[in-house]
Amino acid sequence: MKEGSVSQPVSTNVLLTADNLTCIREERVLFDELSFSVNAGDIIQIEGPNGAGKTSLLRILTGLSRPYDGRVCFQNQPIDQVSDEFRQALLYLGHKAGVKPELTAKKNLEVHLTLNGYENADLLAILSEVNLSGFEDSLAGHLSAGQHRRTSLARLWHTNAKIWILDEPFTAIDKRGVEHLENKFLKHADQGGCVILTSHQDLSVIPAERLKTIRLDAQED
Numbered sequence: 351m352k353e354g355s356v357s358q359p360v361s362t363n364v365l366l367t368a369d370n371l372t373c374i375r376e377e378r379v380l381f382d383e384l385s386f387s388v389n390a391g392d393i394i395q396i397e398g399p400n401g402a403g404k405t406s407l408l409r410i411l412t413g414l415s416r417p418y419d420g421r422v423c424f425q426n427q428p429i430d431q432v433s434d435e436f437r438q439a440l441l442y443l444g445h446k447a448g449v450k451p452e453l454t455a456k457k458n459l460e461v462h463l464t465l466n467g468y469e470n471a472d473l474l475a476i477l478s479e480v481n482l483s484g485f486e487d488s489l490a491g492h493l494s495a496g497q498h499r500r501t502s503l504a505r506l507w508h509t510n511a512k513i514w515i516l517d518e519p520f521t522a523i524d525k526r527g528v529e530h531l532e533n534k535f536l537k538h539a540d541q542g543g544c545v546i547l548t549s550h551q552d553l554s555v556i557p558a559e560r561l562k563t564i565r566l567d568a569q570e571d
């Protein structure tokens with residue numbers, strides 16, 4: 351270090367930073383100069399009415415969409431400069447569950463895990479975590495809406511990703527399933543991960559003091 355220079359404290363806790371994000375769709379400003387940080391241990395719920403821009407925000411945070419203005423950083427580096435590290439740290443489940451209807455529940459999980467470099471996973475044990483025991487060999491296209499969603503959510507039980515970005519994870523999930531998921535989120539956050547999710551429902555397991563909320567407003571005509 352040069353004499354006289356001062357080392358900057360680097361917070362290793364910051365996983366993701368939204369820095370002055372502006373998003374415009376069809377000439378509507380969905381959000382403007384939105385900034386927030388996501389730390390290890392955070393559980394963040396993005397709230398807002400239909401069309402407010404929640405999915406748009408999540409897609410920008412993942413790097414799938416670009417903001418009109420502003421940037422997203424992973425551990426203080428712009429995500430496009432650390433894309434390999436960021437991809438490894440990220441698990442994104444979009445609101446269209448990303449499940450292939452022509453494959454079985456087990457095959458869907460296996461394909462996802464293989465593509466993400468996970469080997470020798472106990473597929474049956476993972477599927478049992480999401481209450482799909484007995485449905486492992488059913489075609490995903492023949493599963494109920496909740497079981498279909500569970501096939502996608504099973505990925506949360508076998509991942510090293512620290513940053514979970516989940517669009518409407520509770521859609522079609524029954525009450526006990528939602529509670530199981532909330533406990534999973536708490537455990538993940540307690541182990542140094544973070545969860546950013548959208549949901550139209552109030553959460554019942556995650557204590558209010560553990561939940562941070564980002565509210566997007568309705569768009570006016």
Ligand SMILES: Nc1ncnc2c1ncn2[C@@H]1O[C@H](COP(=O)(O)OP(=O)(O)OP(=O)(O)O)[C@@H](O)[C@H]1O
Nearest residue numbers: 375376380398399400401402403404405406407548
């Ligand atoms: N790629 C796109 N091109 C044009 N308009 C878009 C695009 N993506 C989203 N929009 C528009 O942006 C607005 C916000 O959409 P978004 O899906 O982000 O809302 P949301 O808050 O997630 O809504 P919901 O609660 O209904 O899921 C909508 O009016 C939508 O039509």
